[in-house]
Amino acid sequence: MVDPARLARVERIIEAHGRRPEALLQMLVDIQAQENWLPPEVLTALSKRLGMARARIDGVAGFYSFLHTEPVGRYRILFSDNIIDRMLGSEALMALMCRKLIIAPGRVSEDGLVSVDTTSCTGMGDQGPAILVNGHAIAHLDHQRVNEICELVRQQRPLDAWPSQYFQVHDNIRRRDALLDADFAPGDAILAAVSMGRTGWLEAVRKANLRGHGGAGFTTAVKWQACRDAAGADKVVVCNADEGEPGTFKDRVLLTRHAHRVIEGMTLAAWATGARCGFLYLRGEYRHLLAPLRSVLADRRQAGWLGDRIAGVEGFDFDIDIHLGAGAYVCGEETALIESLEGKRGTPRIRPPFPVEAGYLGRPTVVNNVETLAKCCLIALRGGEAFARTGTAQSTGTKLLSVSGDCARPGVYEYPFGVTVAQVLDDCGASDVQAVQVGGAAGITIAPYEFGRRIAFEDVPTAGAFMIFDSSRDMFEVARNFVHFFAHESCGFCTPCRVGTTLLCKTLDKLADGYGSSVDLREIDDLDRLLKQASHCGLGSAAPNPVLDGLLKFRPVYEQRLVRKDFTPAFDLDGALARARQMTGRDDAGAHLDNAMEDDA
Secondary structure (H helix, E strand, O other): OOOHHHHHHHHHHHHHOOOOHHHHHHHHHHHHHHHOOOOHHHHHHHHHHHOOOHHHHHHHHHHOOOOOOOOOOOEEEEEEOOHHHHHOOHHHHHHHHHHHHOOOOOOEOOOOOEEEEEEOOOOOOOOOOOEEEOOEEEOOOOHHHHHHHHHHHHOOOOHHHOOHHHHOOOOOEEEOOOOOOOOOOOOHHHHHHHHHHHHHHHHHHHHHOOEOOOOOOOEHHHHHHHHHHOOOOOOEEEEEEOOOOOOOOHHHHHHHHOHHHHHHHHHHHHHHHOOOEEEEEEOHHHHHHHHHHHHHHHHHHHHOOOEOOHHHOOOOOEEEEEEEOOOOHHHHOHHHHHHHHOOOOOOOOOOOOOOOOOOHHHOOEEEEEHHHHHHHHHHHHHOHHHHHOOEOOOOEOEEEEEEEEOOOOOEEEEEEOOOEHHHHHHHHOOOOEEEEEEOHHHOEEEOHHHOOOEEOOOOEOOOOEEEEEEOOOOHHHHHHHHHHHHHHHOOOOOHHHHHHHHHHHHHHHHHHOOOEEHHHHHHHHHHHHHHHHHOOOHHHHHOOHHHHHHHHHOHHHHHOOEEEOOOOOOOOHHHHOHHHHHHHOOOOHHHOHHHHHHHHO
16 A cells, blocks of 8 residues: 555655656655655656656666665665775775675665665765765775774664764865965856956957866867857756766865855856856765755855846846756766756767757757866956966866875865876875876876876866876776776667677676686777777767777786687686586596597597
8 A cells, every 4th residue: 555644755845846857857866865765656656746657767767876666775885886996995895894784785684774785986086985875975984984884873873973074075185276276255256257248258268268177178168159159048057067987076176165166157157158047967976065055056046146137237147956966977978967957867869969059958058067167267257368378278277186096195186287197196196106097987098108198188188087006006907997887887878888898898807707818809809999989979989998098008917817819718618517527427538628629629
């Protein structure tokens, strides 16, 4: 029987979101926060209330890894499983916790109290190992803290009664430059931009030659101009805060320490494009930032920097809503993000049309990264030409780097574009460095002979990740971790990515298990070309990058795993016949596969 009280709670959530189909994901997130999972009767009720097919709701609920259509523990503990957390000992700590709680990884305890599993990345690479407990981040995990957490779980202590120091997340800002060192009050950049007029402000951004800091590097002024010129009055500005690339956490720091600048940057984008509606798409792993960000929005509305007649200007009306993601790396791609905003599965769209022409609900939409928007404040206050004097001709301004891995001082570093890899390594206290992964799993692997290369769009582009590996690390295992990440995060839309990433995983696993041959290296080359050339979006195209760079720059670590030059099956065929030999009482040479094959030859 359906619980009337539960249905009443669900009804209140539906009404709070205005019964809008595009709010489906947010409804599911809110329902799960209340019910702890998504029971079938709730999904059926949601289907009836929205007049939406149950299959579509199931499709959305099943797409996002943070949504659960099966019961999970009242304490849901997720260990960050990216390569940096593994280097810091996350696997051993997870095993310890499972032993203490007498639970298998990925399972729910018999009493329904707790479940322990992994998630791809929590955005805490500078202070791992890290976990999420019911969406709340806990960093600096060690054996003592694991033991303490296990005891708190056994006692069924509510999270708000846990020691507050568990939930302290440090900014770890190690080097400041133009953005992190700037001193200005909320609204100053808006007043400066308004004084230029909409056209003058857009021209200042053009002179600054600001490019997108999310990795692609598209020119911001061109994107804004295209949106401004697109047909339709209901334009939209979206802040992409879905910082899911492993090894990246600088947007977390901006949203924590400088949220006003990010929100002000969105408002400046609205002034240029004429947008009245804005969304900040916040990754599910940063749920702990949701309440502080909503507080910032409320403060800005109160001060007149959001809402109607911003800065007293007639017609300058703009407000922002926060949408929470639910664990899907692919939603960092702008069209997948828009699909998610519309309450759908985060499947990248076919382009054209581009979002600036037909984005959110078919409206002209600008999607910019957190750092890109924050940088707009500097342009408004100092002028486009002054902004362009920093950095290089093609990469103006500064870049925030998320430095993690084998170094003495992990954290956020801000440099003018053009800084060398060697300079960053020196500043963060790295030594005996074997490789640097710039740009996250989708980026570039830099070997020591390349440390003179520069962080810039014209040389080594990056969304901000800078992962360091010293000579003790196995670069094959690093690449294998990245490939498993891509296979896990594939949206499944296109066959090349869905199947190709899985086959690439299996091939690398085969090498790791000691069954590798030179044929497998050729197979890897074929899979890499397939993924690069035939994938629907950038996720599939980037998936082979770590392996391509690995085979080019660290080939010996792959070749040392080759058992023979000819084909070797991925499992022990002769061993599989052991039971048959036992049953028949044979153990002579002819009953063993290798000898039988030689006789046939």
